[in-house]
Amino acid sequence: MTDAPIRYTFQNGHFLYSENCMGTVFVFSGQSPLNEADTQHRLEQAGDILHEADRTFSLYKENSPLSRLARGETSVAECPPVVSEVWDACEEWEKITDGWFSAFTPQNTFDPSGLVKTWAAQEAYDFLAAQGFTQILMNAGGDILLDDDLTKRDDWRVALHKPVSITSPEAGVLAVIDLKNTPFRAVCTSGSAERGLHIWDPKAPEKAAANSLAQVTVVARTLVQADVWATACFAHGPRAVQQVNAYNAAHPDDSIQVVVVYLDGDLNATEGFIELFAKPDSAD
Amino acid sequence: MLRKTRHRISNSFLAIAALAGGLVLTQHFAGGSSSGSFSTTPSGNGSSPSTVPTTSNAKPDKTVTSDAVPYQFGVVQLTVTRTAGKIAKIDYGNSSATNGRASAFPYLVQYALKSQGSNFSNLSGATYTTDAFKQALSSAITKLG
Numbered sequence: 139m140t141d142a143p144i145r146y147t148f149q150n151g152h153f154l155y156s157e158n159c160m161g162t163v164f165v166f167s168g169q170s171p172l173n174e175a176d177t178q179h180r181l182e183q184a185g186d187i188l189h190e191a192d193r194t195f196s197l198y199k200e201n202s203p204l205s206r207l208a209r210g211e212t213s214v215a216e217c218p219p220v221v222s223e224v225w226d227a228c229e230e231w232e233k234i235t236d237g238w239f240s241a242f243t244p245q246n247t248f249d250p251s252g253l254v255k256t257w258a259a260q261e262a263y264d265f266l267a268a269q270g271f272t273q274i275l276m277n278a279g280g281d282i283l284l285d286d287d288l289t290k291r292d293d294w295r296v297a298l299h300k301p302v303s304i305t306s307p308e309a310g311v312l313a314v315i316d317l318k319n320t321p322f323r324a325v326c327t328s329g330s331a332e333r334g335l336h337i338w339d340p341k342a343p344e345k346a347a348a349n350s351l352a353q354v355t356v357v358a359r360t361l362v363q364a365d366v367w368a369t370a371c372f373a374h375g376p377r378a379v380q381q382v383n384a385y386n387a388a389h390p391d392d393s394i395q396v397v398v399v400y401l402d403g404d405l406n407a408t409e410g411f412i413e414l415f416a417k418p419d420s421a422d
Numbered sequence: 423m424l425r426k427t428r429h430r431i432s433n434s435f436l437a438i439a440a441l442a443g444g445l446v447l448t449q450h451f452a453g454g455s456s457s458g459s460f461s462t463t464p465s466g467n468g469s470s471p472s473t474v475p476t477t478s479n480a481k482p483d484k485t486v487t488s489d490a491v492p493y494q495f496g497v498v499q500l501t502v503t504r505t506a507g508k509i510a511k512i513d514y515g516n517s518s519a520t521n522g523r524a525s526a527f528p529y530l531v532q533y534a535l536k537s538q539g540s541n542f543s544n545l546s547g548a549t550y551t552t553d554a555f556k557q558a559l560s561s562a563i564t565k566l567g
Contacts, residue, residue, distance in 0.1 A: 162549055255549070280547040292543045299547030305554045313534035314542045329548035355546060405531055415533040416540035 146181065148174040153271075157185035160192050160255055162279030164262070171270045180269045184262040191258030194218055197249060208247040224250050224257060231366045236381065238370035240340035252337070256281055256326065256365035263361075276361075280332075282325040283361045284317060294318035295416050296325045301353035301399045303331045312399070315357065316416040322357045322395070326364035328372040329353035329399075339373045350375035353399040357414060359392070367394055376400065382408050 147154045154167045155178070166184065170177040194217075196202045203217040214222050228241035228250050241250045250257075259278040266274055267285075275293060276283045282296050297311045317323065328337060335347035342348075354371040358364035371378035379398060386393035386408065395414060397407040 158552055161551055163552055275544060277544055277546075279549045280545070281549070282544045282546045284544075290543070292541045295540060295542035295544075297542040297545045299545055301548075303554060304547060304550055311538050311542075311545075314537040314540040316540070325544075325546040327546045327548050332548045332550055332554055353548065405534065412533055415537040416542070418536050418539055 146178055148177055153177050153181065155181040155185075157181075157188060159185065159188040160196070160258075160279070161198075162255075163277075164188060164259060164279065165277040166263075166266065166274065168266070168274035168285065169272045171272075177271075180266065180271070184265050187262040187265055188258050191220075191254060191261070194220060195224070195250060195254040195258075197251065204248070204250075208249070224254060227257070227362070228253060231362075231370075235366065235370035237340055238374045238378070238381070239366045240338075240345075240373075242340070244338050244345035252369045253362060253366055255279070256361045259283070260361045278361070280327055281361060281365060284323045286323070288318075291318070298325070298327065298355050298397070299331075301329050301331050306331075313397070314416040315414040317357070317414070320414065321359055321393075322414075324358045324361040324364035325355065326358070326361070326368040327353060327355045328368040337369055337372050339375075341373075348373040348375065350401070351378075351398050352401050352403070354378065355397050356394055357396075357411075358394040363392070363394065367396070371396055371398065376406070379406050379408055386410070 145156055148170075151169050151171070152167070153170050155165070157164045157166075164185070166181060170180075172180065193199065193202060195204045197205055197208060199205060203212065203221060206212045207214065207217060207221070214225055225241075225248065228239075228248075231239045231253065232241070239252065241248055241252065243249045255278060259276060259281070260283070263274060263276050263283055272285065273288050273293070274283075274285045275288070280299070284294065284296075288294055295314055295316045297314045300308065300310050300312045302308045315325070317325075329352060330336070330349070331353065335349055337348045338345040339348040351372055354368050356364045356368040356371065358367060367382070371382065374381060376398070379396060382394060382396045393410075395408050395411045397405060397411050399405060
């Protein structure tokens with residue numbers, strides 16, 4: 139027997155809201171200047187943004203524009219404008235990651251699902267920010283975005299899960315990082331713990347499934363940047379750390395930090411990651 | 423060789439934070455706190471909980487000690503104390519977590535291990551399915567008894 143996650147709580151302007159979409163759970167919390175009912179209405183509108191993206195991009199829905207595109211029944215030009223927007227973003231990220239992120243499947247169909255969840259989540263987040271909501275925290279099924287104006291110490295801290303399913307008896311925390319006073323606001327994790335080998339290696343023969351790492355966590359400036367790099371690093375494997383070190387040296391204003399867990403449990407991380415680990419707790 | 427800059431955290435050692443991880447999910451989604459707080463307080467230093475829950479249905483206070491778990495670099499055993507419905511203390515006193523490790527990059531794993539005792543508000547992991555999410559919630563509730 140399971141308890142359903144709470145959908146909505148509101149007290150003194152602080153809200154907590156969850157939305158089931160895209161096969162996972164999105165959780166928002168923060169402060170609202172509105173009353174309880176109006177806050178809930180805005181949160182539901184943010185949820186609608188997620189569902190609209192799902193209706194457009196899901197390859198699990200037979201008649202979604204993306205499914206029809208994959209079957210060759212339509213063209214990008216005939217799809218909603220967001221499809222070409224996401225297509226362009228995917229091409230741009232493929233260049234930035236030196237080809238390690240690719241939205242083209244082993245069957246050469248367009249599958250942007252590696253980007254759409256966080257792209258849509260960012261849209262929903264931006265919508266809430268535009269309503270005057272502050273101190274927004276979002277957990278998009280394990281991918282995290284933090285606001286700039288957080289006031290509670292722990293809100294700046296994000297735990298990274300071990301490379302096992304959260305349903306596993308071994309579920310627990312690998313490490314805790316603290317993003318206060320850093321340029322980073324997003325944390326995304328890729329791995330096979332929850333959904334098996336679902337990331338293909340765009341450079342492997344037949345684009346075989348990537349399987350040389352247990353987990354990658356990327357800490358970045360935007361949610362999509364973190365998500366794309368997490369997918370790219372997982373596909374790339376152990377050499378991703380060196381790739382990102384080189385990228386950071388060449389692009390200091392877009393730098394990211396990465397920690398990888400090897401299949402045997404070993405850790406490696408980019409230069410600078412160590413500074414992100416939360417210091418052991420001191421008195422508040 | 424990559425091997426020289428890689429370090430091991432065994433699964434068994436990483437299991438030390440399993441209880442804390444489970445509690446976070448409970449706190450987030452079971453609505454255990456009427457303050458609407460998004461955080462919980464697994465604490466590594468034995469200090470008082472930083473947040474005092476205001477619910478009247480908080481779980482009873484309880485202290486449990488884990489099995490002694492051997493792992494590559496020693497033995498780990500935890501004592502976890504729940505006070506007023508929250509983890510108030512995780513005592514690593516019976517652990518020999520860092521003995522015997524020699525490596526070219528000694529701080530990465532040590533920092534990771536130390537950081538596990540920190541409070542946090544959010545958890546990042548490979549995309550949870552809705553079902554996994556519900557199962558984890560159930561599991562966390564079961565562990566708390």
